[in-house]
Amino acid sequence: MDCTDYQERILEAMDQLSPGVDPAVEAHLSHCETCRGFFAAQQMLDQALSAEFAGARLSRQFSTHLRQNLQRESSATWLELLPDVLNLAGAGALAAWASAQFSDEPWVLAGSFTLLASVASLLVLSRQHVEELED
Amino acid sequence: MAGINELSGLEDEDIRRLLAKGQTAPAFDLLVDRYQNRVFRLALSFLRDRAKAEDVAQDAFLKLWRALRRYDGRATLSTWIYTIARNTCLNQIRRDSYRIALSLDAAGDVADSRSDASPTTKDCTALLEALPEKNRQVLTLFYLQEKSYEEVAEMLNMPLGTVKSHLHRAKRMLAAMLKP
Numbered sequence: 001m002d003c004t005d006y007q008e009r010i011l012e013a014m015d016q017l018s019p020g021v022d023p024a025v026e027a028h029l030s031h032c033e034t035c036r037g038f039f040a041a042q043q044m045l046d047q048a049l050s051a052e053f054a055g056a057r058l059s060r061q062f063s064t065h066l067r068q069n070l071q072r073e074s075s076a077t078w079l080e081l082l083p084d085v086l087n088l089a090g091a092g093a094l095a096a097w098a099s100a101q102f103s104d105e106p107w108v109l110a111g112s113f114t115l116l117a118s119v120a121s122l123l124v125l126s127r128q129h130v131e132e133l134e135d
Numbered sequence: 136m137a138g139i140n141e142l143s144g145l146e147d148e149d150i151r152r153l154l155a156k157g158q159t160a161p162a163f164d165l166l167v168d169r170y171q172n173r174v175f176r177l178a179l180s181f182l183r184d185r186a187k188a189e190d191v192a193q194d195a196f197l198k199l200w201r202a203l204r205r206y207d208g209r210a211t212l213s214t215w216i217y218t219i220a221r222n223t224c225l226n227q228i229r230r231d232s233y234r235i236a237l238s239l240d241a242a243g244d245v246a247d248s249r250s251d252a253s254p255t256t257k258d259c260t261a262l263l264e265a266l267p268e269k270n271r272q273v274l275t276l277f278y279l280q281e282k283s284y285e286e287v288a289e290m291l292n293m294p295l296g297t298v299k300s301h302l303h304r305a306k307r308m309l310a311a312m313l314k315p
Contacts, residue, residue, distance in 0.1 A: 053278035
């Protein structure tokens with residue numbers, strides 16, 4: 001084994017793949033200054049990297065934010081469908097208004113016109129709201 | 136890799152059972168509870184910024200929620216989650232034009248500027264910036280995941296041997312930078 005092999009074993013020990021540096025590596029370290037330096041550097045790095053990264057966790061607000069985002073998302077989904085529903089309702093109201101043209105009752109014409117106007121207004125408002133959500 | 140996936144598959148059997156019964160909301164709650172920190176750490180290894188990583192983790196879970204009903208069980212749940220999380224990270228990086236061109240020359244510059252051989256946490260972060268991207272990411276994720284080759288391999292969809300070689304290459308380069 002040369003120094004590269006010993007250093008690989010040192011790295012594996014550092015990765016906690018083996019319980020410790022094995023006796024053969026220890027024997028090599030006792031007379032190889034290069035590998036001793038490498039081992040010391042790896043120990044320092046291991047400590048510093050563990051201190052920097054080990055156990056990084058999310059902030060406590062993460063779950064709350066996620067719940068809020070999901071609620072916003074589900075209301076957005078419902079609102080996204082609203083213009084389509086209103087389009088259908090508008091088509092129905094238009095048909096009612098058209099057929100009311102042939103009715104002798106004035107309240108039928110007035111009623112169907114009011115329905116048509118209401119659906120059209122709701123449609124415009126819902127589209128505006130969906131556009132706001134998409135922004 | 137197959138062994139890891141099988142293990143994760145067993146771990147997530149409860150979630151899969153809920154999904155099979157159409158109980159998406161409780162399945163999602165379990166999934167969030169189990170994977171939120173892992174997805175965050177994966178995002179952190181890509182983005183290097185806690186706030187951004189947390190935002191991306193939010194996006195990833197929203198995507199998972201939208202896609203959960205369509206999860207067909209062909210991939211293990213963890214593989215599926217990490218794939219969506221990785222893609223969300225990559226999209227974020229693309230959006231931010233988050234590109235860092237690292238080279239061994241840059242690593243040399245960092246090493247040259249050092250006078251003390253013992254690395255503080257701050258120095259470590261600076262040294263990591265000088266590593267090639269993949270080596271840096273594997274090394275970071277390895278420590279974020281408390282030294283688990285298997286977790287890193289699964290999260291990055293990489294063979295164990297490749298994880299090990301990226302990791303050791305990164306460590307050797309860092310040691311070389313620390314030489315006086």
